[in-house]
Amino acid sequence: MLHVAEAARVSVATVSALINGTATVSPELSQRIEQAIRDIGYKRNAIARSLKMGTTRTIGLTVPHITNPFFTDVVSVIQQAFDRAGYAVMLCCTDEDLNTQDDQIRLLLDRMVDGLIVARVGDGAILKRIVDDANVPVVLLDRICEGVDTDTVVLDNQRAVFDAITYLINLGHRRIGYITGTSDISPMHDRMAGYREALHAAGLPIAEELIRFGNFHEIDGYNATMQMLSSHDRPSAIFSANNPMVIGTMKAIRDIGLSCPEDISVACFDDFPWSDVFQPQLTTVAQPVQAIGEQAANLLLDRLAGNRDAPPRKLLLKGRLMIRNSCRPLGAIAQSVSA
Amino acid sequence: MLHVAEAARVSVATVSALINGTATVSPELSQRIEQAIRDIGYKRNAIARSLKMGTTRTIGLTVPHITNPFFTDVVSVIQQAFDRAGYAVMLCCTDEDLNTQDDQIRLLLDRMVDGLIVARVGDGAILKRIVDDANVPVVLLDRICEGVDTDTVVLDNQRAVFDAITYLINLGHRRIGYITGTSDISPMHDRMAGYREALHAAGLPIAEELIRFGNFHEIDGYNATMQMLSSHDRPSAIFSANNPMVIGTMKAIRDIGLSCPEDISVACFDDFPWSDVFQPQLTTVAQPVQAIGEQAANLLLDRLAGNRDAPPRKLLLKGRLMIRNSCRPLGAIAQSVSA
DNA sequence: TTGTAAGCGTTATCAT
DNA sequence: ATGATAACGCTTACAA
Numbered sequence: 001m002l003h004v005a006e007a008a009r010v011s012v013a014t015v016s017a018l019i020n021g022t023a024t025v026s027p028e029l030s031q032r033i034e035q036a037i038r039d040i041g042y043k044r045n046a047i048a049r050s051l052k053m054g055t056t057r058t059i060g061l062t063v064p065h066i067t068n069p070f071f072t073d074v075v076s077v078i079q080q081a082f083d084r085a086g087y088a089v090m091l092c093c094t095d096e097d098l099n100t101q102d103d104q105i106r107l108l109l110d111r112m113v114d115g116l117i118v119a120r121v122g123d124g125a126i127l128k129r130i131v132d133d134a135n136v137p138v139v140l141l142d143r144i145c146e147g148v149d150t151d152t153v154v155l156d157n158q159r160a161v162f163d164a165i166t167y168l169i170n171l172g173h174r175r176i177g178y179i180t181g182t183s184d185i186s187p188m189h190d191r192m193a194g195y196r197e198a199l200h201a202a203g204l205p206i207a208e209e210l211i212r213f214g215n216f217h218e219i220d221g222y223n224a225t226m227q228m229l230s231s232h233d234r235p236s237a238i239f240s241a242n243n244p245m246v247i248g249t250m251k252a253i254r255d256i257g258l259s260c261p262e263d264i265s266v267a268c269f270d271d272f273p274w275s276d277v278f279q280p281q282l283t284t285v286a287q288p289v290q291a292i293g294e295q296a297a298n299l300l301l302d303r304l305a306g307n308r309d310a311p312p313r314k315l316l317l318k319g320r321l322m323i324r325n326s327c328r329p330l331g332a333i334a335q336s337v338s339a
Numbered sequence: 340m341l342h343v344a345e346a347a348r349v350s351v352a353t354v355s356a357l358i359n360g361t362a363t364v365s366p367e368l369s370q371r372i373e374q375a376i377r378d379i380g381y382k383r384n385a386i387a388r389s390l391k392m393g394t395t396r397t398i399g400l401t402v403p404h405i406t407n408p409f410f411t412d413v414v415s416v417i418q419q420a421f422d423r424a425g426y427a428v429m430l431c432c433t434d435e436d437l438n439t440q441d442d443q444i445r446l447l448l449d450r451m452v453d454g455l456i457v458a459r460v461g462d463g464a465i466l467k468r469i470v471d472d473a474n475v476p477v478v479l480l481d482r483i484c485e486g487v488d489t490d491t492v493v494l495d496n497q498r499a500v501f502d503a504i505t506y507l508i509n510l511g512h513r514r515i516g517y518i519t520g521t522s523d524i525s526p527m528h529d530r531m532a533g534y535r536e537a538l539h540a541a542g543l544p545i546a547e548e549l550i551r552f553g554n555f556h557e558i559d560g561y562n563a564t565m566q567m568l569s570s571h572d573r574p575s576a577i578f579s580a581n582n583p584m585v586i587g588t589m590k591a592i593r594d595i596g597l598s599c600p601e602d603i604s605v606a607c608f609d610d611f612p613w614s615d616v617f618q619p620q621l622t623t624v625a626q627p628v629q630a631i632g633e634q635a636a637n638l639l640l641d642r643l644a645g646n647r648d649a650p651p652r653k654l655l656l657k658g659r660l661m662i663r664n665s666c667r668p669l670g671a672i673a674q675s676v677s678a
Numbered sequence: 679t680t681g682t683a684a685g686c687g688t689t690a691t692c693a694t
Numbered sequence: 695a696t697g698a699t700a701a702c703g704c705t706t707a708c709a710a
Contacts (some may be wrong), residue, residue, distance in 0.1 A: 001687065011697045016689060041472060046449040047395065048687030058429070066405075066415045076405045079432055083439075088446060090397070091430045092608055100422075102705060107427060111397070133380060171493050218612070233453040243601070250616040273557070277589040278617035300706050340703065350681045355705060365679060387703035390686050 001044070007036035009311060019044065036103060049113060059300065060108030062092040063102060063119045063141075064216070067102030068271045069118065069243055070287060074141070076119060085301055087114075096216055097183075098122035102130070109134045115300045117134030120145050120243035121139065137303035141296050144186045151299040153292055153315045156185045160285045162201075162305025164267055167283075168237050169202045172330030173265065177235035179224045179249065181216045181242050191241045191269065210235055214245055221245025225252035229264075236264060236330055246282070265327035281324035288317055340383070346375035358383065370557045389451060398639065401431040401440060402458045403555065407583055409626060410458065410608045413480070416632025417456060424640055426453075435520075435555055437461035441469070447472045454639045459484050461523060476642035480635050483525045490638040492631055492654045494528045499624045499658030500533030500580065501540075503606055506622075506660060507576050508541045511669030512604065516574035518588065520555045520581050530557075530580045530608065547606030549574055553584055560584025562589035568603075575603060575669055580611035585621070604666035620663035627656055 005012045010029055014269075017023040018033050025033070036042070048293050050056040059082060063071040073092065092109055094101035101121050108116065109130070116138045120127050123147035131138050131148055141150040170177050174201070183189045192211075199206050212228065214220025221240055225248060228235055240246035246268035253260050260266045260280050271286035295315050344351045349368055364372070374549070389395040396422060402410040414430065421428050429447055433440035440460050445453065448469070455477045459466050464483035469486055472479050472612050479492040507515050515538070522528045531550075538545050550675040551567065553559025560579055564587065567574055579585035585607035592599050599605045599619050609623035634654050641649075 012688080013690080013697055013699090014695085017696085018687080022689080024695070043445070043449055045390075045451065045687050046450045047386060047389050048702090049388050049689075050706090051384075051686090053691085054686045054702075056386065056450075066418065067411055072411050073405055075430075076432065079405065079430060080434075083431065083443070086446075088429045088450060089412075090427045090433075091418060092422065092427075093415065095419075104422070106382070107425075110382055111395075111427060112384065112386045145413075149704080244612075247613050247616060250613070254616060272613075274586050274589070274611075274613075274617075277586060277593060278619070280617070351704080352682080352706080353680060359705080361705085363679070368680080384703055387686090388705080390688085391704045391706090393686075558701090643692085 001042065003040050004036045004042045007040060008032040016046065022027040024049050024078050038162050038314045054112075055114050056112045057086060058088040058090060058111070058113050059115045059117065059304075060092065060105070060111075061102055061112040061117045062088050062094055062108075064094050064096045064121055065244075066091070066093050067244070068216075068270075070142075070289065071270060073279075073289040074119075074293045074296075075107040075120065077290055078297050081294060081297035081301070087304075094121050102126055105130050109136070115139070115304055117141050117296050117300055119143055120185070120228070124148055128152060137300060138313055139296050139303075141292070142187060144283035149312050151303070151313050153296045153299065153317070154186065155292070155319050156316050157190035157199065157319070158194040160321070161239070161269070162198045163193040163194075163319075163321050164283075164285050165267075166202070167323065168239065168265065168327060169198060169204065171265070171268070171327055173235075173237040174204060174330075175207065175210060175233070175237075175240040177210045177212070177225075177228045179212050179214060179238065179240045179245055180312070181220075181245075182213060188241060195239070196239075203230070214242075214248075214282075215283065216242050216244060218244050218248040218251075221248025222252045223248070225249040228258065229256050229258065234264075237327060239263060240264050240266070240268040243268060243272075261326050267327055271322055276324060280326040282326045283324045284322045285319045286322050287319055291317060340381065342379050343372065343375045346379060347371040366521055370528075391678040393451075394453050395451045396425060396429075397429060397452050398454045398643075399429045399431065399444070399450075400456045400457065401443055401447070403433050403435045403460055405430070405432050405585075407581075407609075408611060409582055409628065412628040413632045413635075416629055417636050420633060420636035422639070425559060426643075433636060435459050435460050437465070441465055444469050448475070453586065454478075454643055456480050456635050456639055457460075458482055460522070460560060464488055464669045466488040466593055466628070476639060476647070478635050478638045478642075480631070487526070488651050490652050492635045492638065492656070493525065493628050494631070494658050495655050496529035496658070497536065500578070500608070501528040501537045502533075502660050503543070503578060503608075503622075503624050504534050504537035507604065507606065507666060508537060508543065509576065510604070510666055512538075512574075512576040513543060513669075514546065514572070514574040514576075516549045516551070516555060516564075516567045517579040518551050518560055518577065518579045518581070518584055520559075520584075521552055523554075526579060534580075536576070550661065553581075553587075555581055555583060557583050557587040557590075560587025561591045562587070564588040567593065568592070568595050573603075575668060576601060577603070577605050578622070579607040582607060583609075600665050600667040603611040606666055609662055614661065615663060619665040621665045622663045623661045624658045625661050 005015050018025045094106035119142045128148045181188045212224035267283040269285045269286045357364045431443040467486045513531045520527045551563035606622040608624045610623045
């Protein structure tokens with residue numbers, strides 16, 4: 001900018017005034033300055049501006065795994081929304097690791113991000129302290145956080161799984177396997193509650209050996225399914241509370257020589273774009289990813305626009321059961337087995 | 340930092356020296372300073388540091404669509420690599436739009452990113468100018484760029500498609516539909532060349548009506564497939580040069596009342612994690628996503644570490660044909676049709 | 679070993 | 695309408 005000012009024979013203040021329209025500058029000087037800007041190819045340095053202004057027009061976004069289709073979509077929507085608003089987004093993946101998340105959030109805060117969207121992991125205590133210290137607005141995505149009272153966008157997970165399990169029960173299933181991630185994060189906790197609630201509402205017993213915990217990855221779904229199917233009294237249906245793990249479930253079913261839905265019914269949380277093209281067409285609980293991403297972005301954008309004092313807004317969205325052909329009435333299963 | 344200095348009754352220079360280990364400071368002062376840092380909860384401001392140092396420890400990454408599974412994986416790998424190295428990554432999605440890409444790269448450059456990884460889109464001329472002006476290292480990912488002579492990681496696309504089409508030909512297919520994105524980007528151009536080369540090598544004619552151009556999205560694959568299948572002389576196999584479009588192809592096959600592989604064989608570029616679990620199990624060309632992401636990251640990290648003068652390094656990786664069951668010998672197709 | 683002070687590229691206040 | 699100048703928070707000669 002100094003170069004521009006010199007070339008145009010004006011002061012830097014005038015250049016700044018012109019660029020930002022913060023004061024009126026005469027036509028002659030305007031022209032000289034614009035010419036100089038073109039000649040030199042001047043671009044305003046956003047870092048210096050940030051230092052002075054105290055704002056970076058950058059937000060931080062942290063999710064557990066970007067390869068989880070749910071997060072892929074949500075990240076995509078959020079990124080687009082901020083791009084439209086002229087914000088940059090720094091993306092971090094915590095890999096479901098608490099310390100990693102910790103480091104990443106500090107890294108983002110050090111870089112003076114104007115706001116944070118976080119799908120947290122693990123214990124919320126540290127997150128709470130970080131968020132309290134930092135003076136930036138935070139929106140919690142997908143996962144609520146005990147003690148952190150801030151804008152939130154989550155699904156009604158309990159209700160969604162209740163519906164799915166009830167559907168399975170109505171199909172005649174009595175022994176329904178349930179594969180979940182560690183329940184220290186709210187969605188896993190709430191989904192499990194939905195499972196228990198549905199069984200309870202139907203007057204069915206809860207068989208603890210049918211509940212398996214994994215670490216969110218395909219391999220965990222594989223192992224959990226293997227264990228359940230190797231038992232002498234295997235379930236007639238399996239619900240996976242997490243999207244990547246259901247791939248493992250399907251591989252285990254295949255490897256053990258069974259097939260879905262003939263021998264075992266399968267349903268899972270989170271929809272796939274290809275769900276209704278390949279066989280079996282998985283019955284899933286679809287989350288409104290577009291809405292989730294947009295709401296999260298809007299909530300933060302609203303705070304960024306200056307609305308700091310509004311009380312925390314908690315959005316609870318509804319899932320939708322997408323019934324396809326991966327779950328069969330239990331009668332049909334009995335037939336195919338006896339055939 | 341000023342606060343810390345005051346609280347510890349030292350100068351800011353001493354605080355800085357201690358934090359950065361850039362000079363030795365006496366035990367007494369060290370202790371006082373560390374105490375003050377804890378008391379105040381001081382965190383170094385990375386923006387101010389960046390302004391002074393001229394480096395942000397942040398890189399920019401732009402891809403067309405993060406929802407394209409290939410890019411999802413590559414972005415994930417790259418993000419992890421830079422996270423390990425203490426870098427933040429700003430992610431942008433161009434949506435295959437030239438102007439968007441333009442704006443985003445400028446936005447990243449304004450923010451003084453230390454380097455850029457770009458899976459470019461459209462005409463390379465503007466990209467070239469931008470890259471020349473900016474004084475940051477750039478690595479080109481997935482797509483080379485005429486005139487931009489810099490580090491590059493791409494696949495041997497022509498060879499990969501040649502292999503896939505040859506496989507189809509050996510199965511007995513003669514009329515092979517080909518669905519591609521606009522060929523102004525190198526992978527699409529090279530893959531098409533592989534298609535033509537394979538037909539030519541087998542002495543087969545190239546039927547231009549079997550080559551359809553789409554815009555990379557599922558809907559484009561759908562439309563292209565619909566058109567081909569509605570013709571009186573439809574192909575016996577379809578190859579989709581792009582991953583999202585093959586979902587459209589499968590939907591079109593279903594909607595038109597045909598089935599794969601019984602009525603028509605399908606193969607495509609880019610592998611899916613679930614390819615060998617659902618039916619039909621798609622035959623695909625798998626890219627070494629892990630290697631691609633790591634190499635791109637390493638190339639940039641190496642430049643960032645100071646190796647600026649090495650000549651541009653061009654990495655050409657090999658694809659792998661994953662043969663599954665979505666392609667049938669033509670004889671079998673004839674049988675199932677006559678049956 | 680420690681402190682003083684200049685400077686990174688902006689914006690903003692206050693004279694002129 | 696324009697310009698001089700301080701300030702944002704840091705690093706780094708250089709001086710003490």
